[in-house]
Amino acid sequence: MDSHPAPTISIVTAHGRQVLAGDGNERLVDLLNRHRVPWSAVAAYVVPRSGGEPRLSPSLDTRLEEFEDAAEILLYFNRNVNPFLFALDDFKTIESADPSLGTEYFYQRLDNESGTAEAFLKKLSPDECKEIIADRVAETVRAAVPEGSTLVVGVSGGGDSNAMLLGLSRLADYGVAIDPVILKGIPDWDAGVPRAQALCESYGLDLTVIDENEVKDLLGIPVDDPTPLIDRFEREFAGDDFEFMGTLLIRLALTKRAKDVGTSYIATGLNLEDVVCEAMFRVSSGMKPAPFPAREIGETTLVFPLWMCPKRIIDGCFPKYSLDNYDARYPCFSLGRNMYYSVVYAMQSQFPGFLEQLTRGLSKMSMTDPITYTLDEQLGFYTERAVPFPLRRRFQKMLGLTPAGR
Structure with a gap:
């Protein structure tokens, strides 16, 4: 199949459009995964290069360079939300006062009144981790x-x-x-x-x-x-x-x-x-x-x-x-x-x-x-519900027991 110039890929939401940078050799689903866009949340409409109305295209497995007569692919988000609101592309790093770093963890602060989300990457020393765990325990x-x-x-x-x-x-x-x-x-x-x-x-x-x-x-x-x-x-x-x-x-x-x-x-x-x-x-x-x-x-x-x-x-x-x-x-x-x-x-x-x-x-x-849990007299321990007979027999066989031997 002859390749074609890769079309422009745009996410379309009630908040506007956002172009996704793509490689002509990758599939549409690969592009979505790379930009953390759920494939199930978008419908792909191909805008013909030759003119005419956009058409719905089942094309997740199609490489971008294989789209024929496609000037642009419009990915309509199927809910009136901002799919990039919680993206971690822009975050603030909070350094630890201790140079002996142990790990790091992302936190997010949400402001419902302004409809904004701020992400923070907190660097954590072993002592800081211990304090967090000790408090929760x-x-x-x-x-x-x-x-x-x-x-x-x-x-x-x-x-x-x-x-x-x-x-x-x-x-x-x-x-x-x-x-x-x-x-x-x-x-x-x-x-x-x-x-x-x-x-x-x-x-x-x-x-x-x-x-x-x-x-x-x-x-x-x-x-x-x-x-x-x-x-x-x-x-x-x-x-x-x-x-x-x-x-x-x-x-x-x-x-x-x-x-x-x-x-x-x-x-x-x-x-x-x-x-x-x-x-x-x-x-x-x-x-x-x-x-x-x-x-x-x-x-x-x-x-x-x-x-x-x-x-x-x-x-x-x-x-x-x-x-x-x-x-x-x-x-x-x-x-x-x-x-x-x-x-x-x-x-x-x-x-x-x-x-x-x-x-x-x-x-x-x-x-x-x-x-609630009930004591299963035959098995000898508490269970939530009756154990089906076939599973009971397999379990007893594993133990080397017969029902009468318990």
Whole structure:
């Protein structure tokens, strides 16, 4: 096909027109992606070079130089809004007073009266990150855990649990006793033990390490079966992410530890992006968000102290620990997990501050008439709803159990 001079590409809104600089060799959808214009928000009308009325063109996959007889492509935004109002092209940088930078985070200030948005890129040192995290952890724990209680805390040696321990360690005036716990049984859990031990020692905390056999015992797996946990899971749930199984195991282990030490409060390191992903999955599946930042499961209250803490700021607290944790991770092939996290990070990146606003709203919704959990006598742990028989059998097969053997 002969190439043609690339047409001018213009976004047309009620606020006027804006020309998008394009390369004749790129597709129209590539141009839109590069300028952060949602393809679903525009309709493309081609203005013929030879004259005549603009015509609607289904051309997202067409290279600009392949448009025949096109002087201009008018991309009509299908809502009367300014699509570039929240663009991060123009922002102010707020430097840190500390030269030892750890990370950075975008913030946005909105003025409804003037209809303007100002973006700020805040440079953050490790100490500044720690102050932010400590303040948010303290706010959550003071609201969800009675003063003087013992809080059993699941740690991994990674950035999230390390930052959580930091925040909890600064609650001395509130009298909460911190009881950290880490599980073993899969490679990245095992790799985190030395890091978790070092961090707990720095805060004067005794770390409880639950080995693989104890973890298996939580599910009733025969003690004489040497099959690793992750191999069991992948054998029966090929293509799913072990993270789902890991979350259950951590909850069961922390709940048992809480019972042993005489408390009903446990905590894990779910952060801002984690809780939104979980809530989006549930809402997309027709379910109400599970309660957060405090979730009652039977006689236990599960608390998420990091629920308003962005991962980027969490990692800024202990960059070296976070890097070690990243290097120890294994790949995730779950399409759902990949999709929801991708959507969350896209929202967070293009609209700074919106994710925090959405999270507060989801939390309020989840804590109003919260869902309840019921003990499944056969499985031995609390579930939200009845587990379908086929899934129940697969789960029991993974454990090496029959329904009668539980």
